Amino acid sequence: MQDTLAALRGLQEIDRHIYRVQAQLERLPQELEDRTQAMARLKEALEERQYSLRELRARIKEIEDTTTGLRQRLRKLEHESNSQKVDAAMLASYQHEIRQVKRTISQAEDDGLRLVGEAEQVSANIAELEARQTEEQTVFEEFQNNVATETAEAEKELAGLQEQRQKEAAASIPSDVLDLYTKLLDTRQGEAMAELADRICQGCFVEIPRNLAIRLARNTELVQCPNCQRILYTWG
Ligand SMILES: [Zn+2]
Incomplete structure (x- = not known):
């Protein structure tokens, strides 16, 4: 019985090793999958920010166009109000409209500034994410290569262990x-x-x-x- 137990313990050593290698072979593709998904999430986040930035820039452009139009209108009103033909009632009406246009321009400029600030933040965030993506892509590719190498090694090791196991198992148990x-x-x-x-x-x-x-x-x-x-x- 001593011999059988010793042989079993020898076999257990090999099997423990086999279990470890098998666990590694299961873990490696899982980890690769997890990392692939993490990269996809990063790409998605980046695309979402880029979309936001395009939207913000379009709105800023819109505001710029509006204020350009309003300034032209303002110049026209100012010119007309200075004309000789304007009586007191008309002048009051012009001045009223001029004040209104100025208020609208000022409001649009505030909105524009706020959006420019937002766009700058999103831009900075994009730059940050792009840097991170570049960095993580390198790590990911390295990992991907390592997985291939490690998988090949583990499979070779497993084959060797199984062969060894077969010999020992048949010998004395x-x-x-x-x-x-x-x-x-x-x-x-x-x-x-x-x-x-x-x-x-x-x-x-x-x-x-x-x-x-x-x-x-x-x-x-x-x-x-x-x-x-x-x-x-x-x-x-
Ligand atoms: Zn027990």
Whole structure:
């Protein structure tokens, strides 16, 4: 039984390694996907800002055109009000309209200034996002290359480990024990064995009955933890 347990522990070493490599092989494409999505979100945010900027610039242009028209109107009114033919009532009417046009121009200029300020902010934000995008694109491409390399390496490593596993498993482990071990490996996420220390299973940290500990110490049979079912072993 000592030999079988030793062989199982050897196998467990390899399987732990296999589980780690398999987890890595699952994690890598997931991480690549996450990063791809993050890049897409950044691009979307940038496009949204660029759209806002175009809108703001169009509104600023509109205001500029309006004020240009209003200034022309103002000059015309001022010219007409200075004419000799204008009587007092007409002059009052002109002056009233001039005041109104001036107010409208002033209002439009305020609006224009506010929009120019907003556009500047959006511009600065775009520049910031573009810089970030350039920077992250480099990191992303590096990561993408690394994923390809790491995946290839992990796959090669996994093939080697599986070959090694096959050899060790066939060599010195009875098939019924191997079946039990393999089943446990699956249900216990890669840890089919557990050390027993002071009658505590180190796999689930539950204390096992004294008689089981004695049976394990006799070393004549395979003993499983009654709680987590892992195959128990002791150091030595
Ligand atoms: Zn246990």
